[in-house]
Amino acid sequence: MTDEPSKPPPRLRAARPQVEDEEADYMPRLPWRWIVLGTLGITTLTAGYILKEQQKADSLRSAVVQVHEEELAEPARRYREFRGKLESLILEAAKDEPETYADKRLNLSGLRSGKGLYLRLSADEAKDAESIAEAMDKVDPDVIPACLGLSPTSARGLWEKGQFLMPDWVEEQRKQDGVMELRVADEMLARHIRADLPAVLNMLRSDWFMLVIQHGENRREHPVDAFLWDLRRDQNLLKARVQSSGVLLPVRIRSQGKLIAGPGAQHQRTTQGSANDCSIASQLKALTGRDLATVEHLPAADAGMAEAKAEAKAEPAE
Numbered sequence: 001m002t003d004e005p006s007k008p009p010p011r012l013r014a015a016r017p018q019v020e021d022e023e024a025d026y027m028p029r030l031p032w033r034w035i036v037l038g039t040l041g042i043t044t045l046t047a048g049y050i051l052k053e054q055q056k057a058d059s060l061r062s063a064v065v066q067v068h069e070e071e072l073a074e075p076a077r078r079y080r081e082f083r084g085k086l087e088s089l090i091l092e093a094a095k096d097e098p099e100t101y102a103d104k105r106l107n108l109s110g111l112r113s114g115k116g117l118y119l120r121l122s123a124d125e126a127k128d129a130e131s132i133a134e135a136m137d138k139v140d141p142d143v144i145p146a147c148l149g150l151s152p153t154s155a156r157g158l159w160e161k162g163q164f165l166m167p168d169w170v171e172e173q174r175k176q177d178g179v180m181e182l183r184v185a186d187e188m189l190a191r192h193i194r195a196d197l198p199a200v201l202n203m204l205r206s207d208w209f210m211l212v213i214q215h216g217e218n219r220r221e222h223p224v225d226a227f228l229w230d231l232r233r234d235q236n237l238l239k240a241r242v243q244s245s246g247v248l249l250p251v252r253i254r255s256q257g258k259l260i261a262g263p264g265a266q267h268q269r270t271t272q273g274s275a276n277d278c279s280i281a282s283q284l285k286a287l288t289g290r291d292l293a294t295v296e297h298l299p300a301a302d303a304g305m306a307e308a309k310a311e312a313k314a315e316p317a318e
Helices: 034-070 073-093 110-113 129-138 154-160 167-174 179-203 271-288 300-314
Strands: 116-122 208-214 224-232 235-242 253-255 258-262
Touching: 034 073, 034 167, 073 129, 073 154, 073 179, 073 208, 110 179, 110 258, 116 129, 129 154, 129 235, 154 179, 224 271, 235 271
Parallel strands: 116 208
Antiparallel strands: 208 224, 224 235, 253 258
């Protein structure tokens, strides 16, 4: 028996899936080339869209700024000068209590032939230009000019309608970078030019300016400072601090021999603004030489006798 050499044990191999192509990967490869090309295409389209939108925004912004700086340059300059002039008058008037003064040549009824502006502010609102501008949203009407027989334009419109002519308006548009926002700004500017600019230019031609500075919450219990300026000559025509003393006078009306009952026989101090405003206007008229309207108390007994006599005269004779 011959000794045969012993065979080495078989080598163990790791199991792996059976594939037709031994050189193929375990997972299929991703189409990176197409992915890269697609990404580049989308990026190019997006960049092109953004660039076009930016060009549109630049064009709109340039158009708005150009109109404001070229076509509106002269109206804007006049507006800023005139508004600054009124602000200076208001701030100067609000510093101290005015000394009573009325120009001897002043004829209030003669103001009707000119164009006027009227403004009423509280003393707290007349501190600086910013406070004056902010107060325009809170200005409420009164009848002081009407009681004077005047019908001026409210100066509130000068601030509201002319705001687009101020430098801060165009500076705000310079900061806009959205197409939609700039389109709105372009449309608003066109609307301002069409609707507001004529009114602003008309107010810039005003001949006089009347200002009332109100102290306290109302004009019934607290005084007001009244001022009137000739804007053409830059002259103060009237200034005074006045206290309202308005009263509501109930009346009875006789028509065709019949007595129509009035609101009451007793005089009552009104809480409404119209009587107070007309009282203020009456005192301003008195400063120009007009007689001041007064009210005398008539005792109840005398009032009853006077009323009885009036009724007796109205009754037809039998």
